[in-house]
């Protein structure tokens with residue numbers, strides 16, 4: 462079933478909405494839900510299954526404010542719905558789960574390893590690796606793009622992270638499994654708990670080995686930067702280095718493959734746009750940006766209120782949980798004209814796909830570049846493509862993922 466094509470239809474009623482339930486996002490059009498929220502209940506009180514309440518914000522203006530105002534909306538207790546009511550055991554320890562000013566102590570050195578100038582310097586090596594990854598597509602035939610793109614984040618940023626290439630498959634598969642342990646594609650254990658134990662064990666074994674490798678053989682990468690990091694005048698311990706490896710690997714692998722898949726899918730369904738891109742490859746940066754808005758791989762970002770405050774007409778108390786539905790914000794008709802059109806002329810395109818403010822994605826330059834290379838190489842060879850089977854969506858309330866996307870590729874005769 463396709464769940465993001467065409468104009469969404471507002472729901473008849475918002476009663477019984479289960480925004481926390483992953484089934485909501487695989488069984489129906491998620492944009493029906495968010496459109497209805499923006500129209501009829503832009504701010505509301507929702508509940509987790511254990512009864513813990515949280516505020517849902519659906520408009521661009523409110524989501525933008527929540528994500529940018531780190532003094533009022535803290536990341537320290539968790540940034541995904543699964544943390545609501547229970548917190549996150551890595552809270553206050555990792556780049557994603559810290560607030561300024563301490564957050565900058567870890568963000569600044571990591572940024573230096575992943576910024577635009579570094580990506581530019583390594584561009585040829587990454588292009589060669591992306592070419593190897595998409596070689597089967599360039600040759601033509603039928604392929605499951607979701608499986609193939611799983612490795613894209615590591616191809617884009619594995620060297621920048623400092624993770625040896627022999628571990629890329631393990632990291633790519635297990636990070637996704639860790640956020641969607643109930644998805645049949647990723648359920649490797651007897652039950653959810655067993656799957657999580659197994660995938661975390663595999664990931665932390667790789668990170669432990671990588672730490673030893675980078676200690677012996679330092680590079681200009683994230684792991685080496687973490688090993689040299691001092692916070693409050695003291696070096697951080699290996700556990701904290703590993704938690705940050707996990708955080709960065711998660712940021713990369715939970716998002717990049719799905720932008721590639723959703724963008725290819727959008728193009729397959731709009732061949733006139735792909736023809737325009739082939740005719741004018743200068744459109745590719747706009748394609749990648751619109752692909753990120755279109756996909757909005759993170760449905761939501763969670764924050765916790767630090768002091769009594771007011772937003773969107775409601776009063777909130779310190780300690781309240783807040784959910785910014787950024788995927789809804791990215792379709793807000795107050796900001797984006799014709800938001801359900803995949804439009805390469807959208808300028809400006811101030812989407813929140815990469816977040817905003819102090820936590821803006823540090824992997825954005827690397828992922829933008831790798832995504833561009835895919836479209837440049839396909840366009841250069843005038844490869845056409847179409848959907849060749851059932852599209853399956855990731856069972857997750859957080860990530861707008863695709864687990865299976867069969868497509869047929871036809872190189873230019």
Ligand code: HEM
Pocket residue numbers: 528536540556557558568614617618622708709710712713714716717720753758759762813814815816817819820821822823824825827828829
């Ligand atoms: C198209 C691909 C990507 C998308 C759409 C994306 C999206 C995001 C978003 C929405 C955030 C903000 C999280 C928040 O505010 O709580 C974020 C932060 C982050 N992303 Fe990405 N990401 C992508 C690729 C990557 C890659 C390739 C990496 C690493 C190699 C990465 C690493 C991170 C990290 C470490 C953060 C946290 C930054 C901070 O807290 O200061 N991301 N990303």
